[in-house]
Amino acid sequence: MLEQEPITFTILIKSENDNEGEGYSCGLKFTFTPTYPETVPVIEVFENKDDDPINIPEPSDLEQLQELLEKQVSVY
Numbered sequence: 001m002l003e004q005e006p007i008t009f010t011i012l013i014k015s016e017n018d019n020e021g022e023g024y025s026c027g028l029k030f031t032f033t034p035t036y037p038e039t040v041p042v043i044e045v046f047e048n049k050d051d052d053p054i055n056i057p058e059p060s061d062l063e064q065l066q067e068l069l070e071k072q073v074s075v076y
Helices: 059-075
Strands: 008-014 025-031 042-046
Touching: 025 059, 042 059
Parallel strands: none
Antiparallel strands: 008 025, 025 042
16 A cells, blocks of 8 residues: 555556566556545556566557556446
């Protein structure tokens, strides 16, 4: 957990074959809004600076991942 107010935490993600240099890695930062659960948390995709850099072929892929996450969280 990064902060208490607002509640913020990160998750680092790697694909299974990342150790072979062929996978993907990035981080997700979740920030809960003051009115959570009535409003969805803010989700940010970021470069994992503590590990390998983000390995997504095109910037548009990163944008698509961000959009997909936002769409998924808005369903709930």
